[in-house]
Amino acid sequence: MLTNHRLIGPVIGALALVLASPFVRAQEVHPESLEQGFVIVVDDVPRMATKDRPMFLASNFGGWDPAKPEFELTPRSDGRWQIVFGKPDRTGTLQFKFTLGSWDYVETDPDGADIDNRTLPKIDPSTLKAGEKPVFEFRVPKFRSPADVANERQSTQYRDLDVTGTVRRLQVTGGAGDASGSMRDLHVWLPPSYDDHSERAYPVLYMFDGQNLFEEGATQWGDWHADETATRLIEEGSIRELIIVGVPHAGANRAQEYLPYDVGRGIEPHGDAFARWFMGEVVPRVERAFRVSTRPEDTAIGGSSYGSVISLHIATRYPEKFGGVLLESYPPVDLQASEPGEYFDAISAWPEKVHLGVGDQEFGALPDNAERNAGYVRWNQSLRDRMSRGGVRGARLNFVVSPGARHNEQAWAERLPAALRFLFPPK
DSSP, rough: OOOOOOSSSSSOOOOOOOOOOOSOOOOOBBBGGOTTTTEEEEETOOOOOSSSOEEEEEEEEGGOTTOOGGGGGGOOTTTOOOEEEOOOSSSSOOEEESSHHHGBEEETTTTTTOOOOOOOBBBGGSSSSSOOOOOOEEOOOEOHHHHHHHHHHTTTTTTSSSSSSSSEEEEEEEOSSTTTEEEEEEEEEEEETGGGGGTOOOOOOEEESSSGGTTTSTTTTTTOHHHHHHHHHHHTTTSSSEEEEEEEEOGGGGGHHHOOOOSSSOOOOOOHHHHHHIIIIHHHHHHHHSSSSOOOOGGEEEEETHHHHHHHHHHHHOOOOOOEEESSSSSSSSOOOOOOOOOHHHHOOOOOOEEEEEEETTTTGGGGGGHHHEEEEEEEHHHHHHHHTTTTOOEEEEEETTTTSSSSHHHHHHHHHHHHHHOOOOO
C-alpha cells in the first residue's frame, strides 16, 4: 500500500532531482519498483494550496479519487508540498495529477487547458545511497477554478441531438493505440429533473459504442433506444433518475481500443491504455461538467460485443469506482468463444452487480449456426459460473438468455429495461 509519512520540512538526506532522459539505460528502473520508495515534491506556483485546502495526488493507484486521504501532500518549510511513498503494493506505472481535493480544482497548463497524466521518469539505482529515496520535483503553473468549471459546463450545451429528452455533448481528446491523438464527443443524456435541481447528484452509467445509444438512424446498425427506455422507466418509477454517458468508439480503431488481450488476429490490443485514458480523461471531465454521484453504488459501466469486453476490463480493474457492469453479447462473435482462461483467473475483484445478457441465436438462425450458437451460450454460462464462484451470485447477478435474439442493437435494446431495473432500482 502507498504510505504517506507526512514529513514536514526538507527530506532528511540528499535530495536528488531526477530528470527524465530520452536515452533509457539498461540499468534504469521504474521508481515504483524501488523497495525504499520515493518522494514527490511540488511547487504550487499560484500558491492556491493552503492548510484548509491541501494538495492531493489523484492517481490510478488510488482509483482517481481527487481527495484520497492516503494521497494528501504536506506543506514544507520552503513553501512547497511533498508526499513520501513506500513501495506500492501494486505493479504498473503510477499515473497522476495534482488537485486541491476536487476535480473542480485540478492542475492545468498555464492557459487553463487540461494536461496529460503525469508519470515518473526511470532512475538509475546506482546513483542512490543505500536506502535513499529518490526525489521527483514538479511545478504546477495553475489550478482550475470554479469559474473555469462554470464556463466548461456552459460549453456542453452547444448542440442538442435528435433524441427523447436532453443530450449534451462534451468533447474529449485522446484514446489509445492509433486513436490516441483523436478527438470525440461524449453524448451525455440527462434525466428529466436535471435542470430543476441544481444541487442534486445523479447516478451515472457509462456506455461504450456511444454512437449507437440514442439516435434513431445514427448508424446503419440501429440504436439501443436508451433515451426512450430510460425516460419511460423513470416515469414509471421503475428506476432511479440517472445520467447516461455514451462514449463513441474510434471507428477503424475500435477493436484496438477495446481489447485488453491478444486474440491472435493481428489486432494489437490497447485496452489497458484505453482504460487509463478513460479513467484519467473521460470520467474526470464528466464529473466536472455534470452533477454525477461518485459513489460506486451509483456508478456503472457497460457495452455490447467489443464494448462489453472493455467494460468488464475496466470494471474489474477499478472495482472501487464501479459498483455495476452491464455486459451484452460477451464476447464479440468474430472472436473464438472458448472457456474463460488465464485472463479471468487473474480477476481478483468483481463489481457488486453484474448484468450478463446473451441471445441464443447470436450467429443467426440458420441450421449451420446451431452449434456455434449453442457454444456461445455455453461460453456465457461458463462465465456466469466463474463469476458465481467469485461471489457474484443471487441478487448480485442478472443472467439473461433471450430466445431468438441475435448479436445486434435490437436485441440489446430489448434487454436494456431489465438491465436498468437491475442496476438502478428505485430506493
